[in-house]
Structures are given as structure tokens and as C-alpha cells.
Amino acid sequence: MADGKSEERSITLGQADGAAAKIPLRYLTRHGIIAGSTGSGKSRAMQVLSEQLADLGLDVFVSDVKGDASGFCVAGAENERNKLAGFAPHAIQTNYWSVGGRFAGMRFSVSETGAVLFSRLLSLNPTQESHLVIAFSYARKNHIPLDTTSQLLDLLDELIKTEQRGMSQSSISVIQRKIMALEESGLAKMFGKPDIDISDLKGLNVLNLSDARKDALATMAPAFLLHKLFEELPEVGDVDEPVLTIFFDEAHYLFKDANRTLRDLMVTILKQIRSKGVSVFFVSQDVGDIPDEILSQLSTKIIFSQKVLTEKGNARLRALARSFPNSEIEVSETLKTLPPGTALLSTLDGSGNQTAPLQVRVFAPATTMAIVPDQELRKAADQRLIAKYAERKAEQPKKSWRSDTPKKKAGEAVVERAVERAAERSERKNAKRTGPSVWDGVFVFLLKLLDFIIEALIKVATALIINPLRMLFKYLMKKPIRILYFLLLLLLAYIIFVNWTLISSYLAKLKIGG
Ligand SMILES: Nc1ncnc2c1ncn2[C@@H]1O[C@H](COP(=O)(O)OP(=O)(O)OP(=O)(O)O)[C@@H](O)[C@H]1O
Ligand SMILES: [Mg+2]
Numbered sequence: 001m002a003d004g005k006s007e008e009r010s011i012t013l014g015q016a017d018g019a020a021a022k023i024p025l026r027y028l029t030r031h032g033i034i035a036g037s038t039g040s041g042k043s044r045a046m047q048v049l050s051e052q053l054a055d056l057g058l059d060v061f062v063s064d065v066k067g068d069a070s071g072f073c074v075a076g077a078e079n080e081r082n083k084l085a086g087f088a089p090h091a092i093q094t095n096y097w098s099v100g101g102r103f104a105g106m107r108f109s110v111s112e113t114g115a116v117l118f119s120r121l122l123s124l125n126p127t128q129e130s131h132l133v134i135a136f137s138y139a140r141k142n143h144i145p146l147d148t149t150s151q152l153l154d155l156l157d158e159l160i161k162t163e164q165r166g167m168s169q170s171s172i173s174v175i176q177r178k179i180m181a182l183e184e185s186g187l188a189k190m191f192g193k194p195d196i197d198i199s200d201l202k203g204l205n206v207l208n209l210s211d212a213r214k215d216a217l218a219t220m221a222p223a224f225l226l227h228k229l230f231e232e233l234p235e236v237g238d239v240d241e242p243v244l245t246i247f248f249d250e251a252h253y254l255f256k257d258a259n260r261t262l263r264d265l266m267v268t269i270l271k272q273i274r275s276k277g278v279s280v281f282f283v284s285q286d287v288g289d290i291p292d293e294i295l296s297q298l299s300t301k302i303i304f305s306q307k308v309l310t311e312k313g314n315a316r317l318r319a320l321a322r323s324f325p326n327s328e329i330e331v332s333e334t335l336k337t338l339p340p341g342t343a344l345l346s347t348l349d350g351s352g353n354q355t356a357p358l359q360v361r362v363f364a365p366a367t368t369m370a371i372v373p374d375q376e377l378r379k380a381a382d383q384r385l386i387a388k389y390a391e392r393k394a395e396q397p398k399k400s401w402r403s404d405t406p407k408k409k410a411g412e413a414v415v416e417r418a419v420e421r422a423a424e425r426s427e428r429k430n431a432k433r434t435g436p437s438v439w440d441g442v443f444v445f446l447l448k449l450l451d452f453i454i455e456a457l458i459k460v461a462t463a464l465i466i467n468p469l470r471m472l473f474k475y476l477m478k479k480p481i482r483i484l485y486f487l488l489l490l491l492l493a494y495i496i497f498v499n500w501t502l503i504s505s506y507l508a509k510l511k512i513g514g
Contacts, residue, residue: 008024008025008026009024009025009056009241010022010023010024010025011023011025011028011049011052011053011056012052012085012087012363013045013048013049013302013343013345013360013362013363014048014343014360014361014362014363015081015085015360015361015363016345016358016359016360016361017359020085021345021358021360023049023300023345023347024347025056025058025240025241025242026240026241027299027300027347027348028053028241028242028245028279028300029238029239029240029241029242029274029277029279030274030279030298030299030300030348031270031274031279031280031281031282031297031298031299031300032279032280032281032282032298032299032300032301032302032347033281033282033283033284033287033290033295033298033300033301033302033303033320034046034247034281034282034283034284034302034303034304034343035282035283035284035285035287035301035302035303035304035306035317035320036285036303036304036305036306036343037285037304037305037306037307038285039340040304040305040306040338040340040341040343041304041340041341041342041343041362042283042284042285042304043064043066043068043069043249043283044341044362044364044365044369045302045304045343045362046062046069046247046249046281046283047069047071047072047365047367047369048362048363048364048365048366049245049247049281050062050072050204050245050247051072051092051204051365051366051367053242053245054072054092054203054204055092058241058242058243058244058245059201059202059203059204059205059243059244059245060203060204060205060244060245060246060247061201061205061206061207061222061225061244061245061246061247062204062205062206062207062246062247062249063207063209063219063221063222063246063247063248063249064206064207064208064209064210064249065209065210065219065249065250066210066249067208067209067210067211067371068369068371069206069249070096070206070208070371070372070377071365071367071368071369071370071371071372072091072092072094072204072206072367073091073092073093073094073096073367073372073376073377073380073381074091074367074368074370074372074376074380075089075090075091075366075367075368076089076364076365076366076367076368076369077089077364077368079363079364081361081363081364082363082364082366085363087363087366088366089366089367090366090367091367091380092204092366092367093203093204093380093382094203094204094205094206094377094380094381095200095201095202095203095204095205095206095381095382095385096205096206096208096377096378096380096381097196097205097206097207097208097385097389098207098208098209098211099187099189099190099207099209099211099221100186100189100211101189101390102208102211102374102378103208103377103378103381103386104381104382104385104386104388104389104390105189105389105390105392106190106196106207106221106225106389107189107190107191107192107193107194107195107196107389107392108190108191108195108196108224108225108228109146109147109148109191109192109193109195110146110147110148110149110151110152110191111136111139111140111145111146111147112195112224112227112228112231113191113224113227113228114136114227114231114265115129115132115133115135115136115137116129116133116261116262116265117220117223117224117227117262117265118132118136119132119133119262120220120223120254120258120262121182121187121220122175122178122179122182123178124174124175124178126259126261127168127171128171128174128175129259129261131167131168131171131172131175132175134159134166134167135152135155135156135159138155138159139155147191147192147193147195148188148191148192149179149182149183149188149191150183152179153176153179153180156172156175156176156179157176159172160172189392190220190221190224192392192393193392193393194388194389194393196225196228196389198228198229198232198233200385200388201244207221207222208377209221209249219248219249219250219251219253219254220254222246222248222249223248223254223266225246226246226248226266226269226273226278226280227269229244229273229276229278230269230272230273230276233273233276233277233278234276235275235276236275236276236277237275238275239277242277242278242279243276243277243278244277244278244279245278245279245280245281246278246279246280246281247281247283248280248281248282248283249283250283250284250285251282251283251284251290252284252285252286252287252288252289252290253289254266255289255290255291255294256289258291263291263293263294266294267291267293267294267297270294270297271297281300282294282298286310286313287313287316287317287320288310288311288312288313288314288315288316289312289313290316292316292319295316295319295320299347299348299354300345300346300347300348301320301323301324301344301345301346301347301354301357302343302344302345302360303317303320303321303335303343303344303357304338304340304342304343305335305336305337305338305339305340305342306335306336307336317335318332321335321344321357323346323354324344324346324354324355324356324357325353325354325355325356331344331357334359338359341361341362341364342359342360342361342362343359343360343362344357344358344359344360345357345358345360346358472486
């Protein structure tokens, strides 16, 4: 948080003790978190950061679950504090996206979402998930287009008909029923062509999910986007500034009850996406559902007051607070009393260590905090994008066979590992279900008996030989002269042993004589 006299570019979250609380852009190339209770100021902080990144000409993507961070295209109110900091109200050219038809349609082709995330969308169990992984891989190998949910349904039909090895009809039927339910709910609109072209994510982008937020599904859209960026963006190595910053609102929904495959996939995506210049900010009320593996990846931490509802959330937040180095601020206590709009900020220092937390009064956004009506947002949005993504295109033919083998995408290896793990898990389960035979039982008993005997022998040997020797050794080592005595004793014993016949006959003679 240097007050850079140099030309280092930074953004300012607000004020700390009257000075600007800056975050250099080079530290924003790492991932971050904005956490705090409802109404504590997370969305405003997200707005302030996004505005400044966009003003610096960087690309930003904001997933706005409640639709209350949509006012970027309208200038905010004058504010004395902002004025003093030279932070004037202004509007920003914004691309508005939606899953339905309200703005530019954000769509994904089913195949590029990846089987693991698509399984999460359908809430599949591990067995069903492994079926979906096989289906996705089958489509890729055979060049079967998999853009829409109806193409996925057709593919699953085909897999049943051709009786693919290891696939169970009942699992496939469940998947199909769940896809149909998705179509009923209208969320299938998220899939198809034209799918989002990542080069269209220039400038400030807001995905308004307020009409799709009935449930946790809304947070799948930013997850799909992350997966797509992970697969399509080239490596850029270590960059000085983030190429694209993604604010992932209500992120805890994605991880709630997530299985290990999903958690592993997200950790892999987060690790690799950084070298592609993408930085992710998780925004969450309840860090309790965000796995530790993810929290440990985060560098910039903006933590608002926390009246955590769940014990797990409280514990995770305290763990986050503990990751701040010692400072004058009593972090856990401070977090309970922070007023709305005030946060603890910790980022990295020059040597890459977490900085002590600063108590920051976050600026009011330069754009409006009010909810702007859809018509105004549509008017302000990029008309070219609205036109480009307005209509879902008709589907391509069902199948197109080619002889060449398609190149594996970056996510393929992760997914294949997921299949292997899923298969291992189901094998383990099956083994449990089948149960051991009588001979298995006898064999296990014999093994256990052998184990027991060996263990007993070791114990006896330890008690009778090793322990006394150890004690003797300790006793001798205390005074080196004892070693000499001991050696003499040994020599004497040896002499007695070798001459025992002679000695015993002499003793016998003595007895008779006596
Ligand atoms: N930096 C700020 N400047 C001015 N007002 C703020 C600021 N932060 C918060 N507020 C006030 O607090 C209200 C709630 O803030 P915000 O919407 O950011 O909360 P939130 O943490 O996103 O809540 P939720 O979890 O419910 O989405 C805002 O509408 C605003 O009135
Ligand atoms: Mg909010």
C-alpha cells in the first residue's frame, strides 16, 4: 500500500487515518476477497474498485447477483469526502449482460462449461457426474457438437442406444430428467450459440443476475466464465497489472456442499488463471462455505463487519483475520464493531508478505448506488453487443464425424483426473456394498493373527533385550571408566566360560575336600 511517488499504478479503496489506502495494481494480479455481513458495504467496495480499474483502461467483469451494483452508467451523487480525494462523480461506459434476454445474452456452449461444473448445475451425485464426464469426453472425441441442452439430451440418448461401456441407463435417465427440469426453469437459455466471445469482455462488464437469482444457480454463470477463460486464454506469465479482474458475487453459493472434484477443479482454475492475467475477487457474506484451499489462494483481503450467522463462517473469518500479520488493530474485536462502509484492508508488501490490516473508510462510488431501471441500462449499454448476442442461433447438425483426433483442452486433463477419482470412489463404494466372503474373513483373521504374533514378539524382544541393553549403554556412557570396567567384566566372564570345566572340577574337589 505504498503511496507511490514512482509511476506505479494503483487504485484507492478509501481513506485510512486521513491518507489514501492504495492497492498497487501489481498486487491485484493475485486473487482477493471482499467479505462481510449483509449491508456492510461489500457491493459498494466492489463498485469503487471496478470503477477505478475501468477508468485506468483495464477490463473488469462484475457478477451482480442482486442487481444493486448496476449503476455504473449513471454518475453518483456529490460527496464531500470523495471531493477532497479528487474522486469526482462520473458515469462509465458499461456493457450489461444477462442470462435471459434483458441485455446482451451471456451464453456458453454446454461443452465449454466442463462436465464437473455442469454436474454441479444439475446437482448430480458422483456416479451421475462420472456419466456426464464420459458423455462430454465422448462428444469431444467424436466431434459431436454440444452447445445446447437439447444436444446433450440427444447425446445421452445415443449413449444409451449404443450401450457405452460402464454406463447405467438409470443414471442417464436421472441426468436427462434434470436437464429437462433445467429447460423448464428457463435456465437452459444460458447455453447455445453465439456463446460469449471473451474478446468482447473489453472495458467494464456487468452480468446482471437479478432475474436468475432464485437459487444458487446464478453463481454458476461466473464459474462457467472462469472455466472458459481458463481453457481459452493464453499464458502471459507474471504480469504487472491484471488483464481482467472478475468480481464473483455471492461466491459461497458455488462452494456450498461442493464435492472434492469441484473444489479441486476450482483450485486448479484459480492457480492457472493467474498466469493468464486474470484476477478473481470473491465477494461473500459467509466465508464459511468457501473452502480453505480457496481462501489460502487469496492475497488482497477486504473484510467488513461480520455478524456471522454460522459458526463455521465465524471460524473461517477468524482464520482469515489471523492470516494478517500482527498489528495494532485487534482484528477479531474490530470486525465486530466496524460501521458500514468501513473495512480492514490487507494486501501484499514488496516482498510478497501480507501487510498489517489498515482500517479503511471506503469511498462512496463515483457512479450511482441506486438501482437503475432496465430501459436506462439498455440504452447506456453497448448496442453492438446487444445485437450480436440477441438471438440464440439454430443448432448445428447432430453429428459431424472427422478422422483427426481433437487436441486436448487445458481443462480436459483436470476432468479426466476427476473421472478417475470418481471411478475409484465408486469402486471403493461397490467393494463396500458387495461385502467380504467367508474366505475373505478367514484370510483377514489369519493376517491379523500374524500381525498380533509379530507385534508380541517385538514387544518381548524389546522388553528383554533392547531395553536392558539401552539402559546399560546409557549407564556406561555416563562415565567412560565404566566402559573399561565393563570390558574387564566381559573378559572375566569369557575366561570363566571358556575354562568352566576346569573351574567346576576344581570347585567339586574343594567341596569334597571341605
Ligand atoms: N462506501 C460506501 N459509501 C457510502 N455508502 C455506503 C458505503 N458502503 C456501504 N454504504 C451504505 O450501506 C448500504 C449497504 O451497502 P452494500 O449494498 O454495499 O452492502 P452489502 O455488503 O453488499 O450487502 P449485501 O450482502 O446485502 O449485498 C449502501 O446502500 C449504502 O447506503
Ligand atoms: Mg451486496
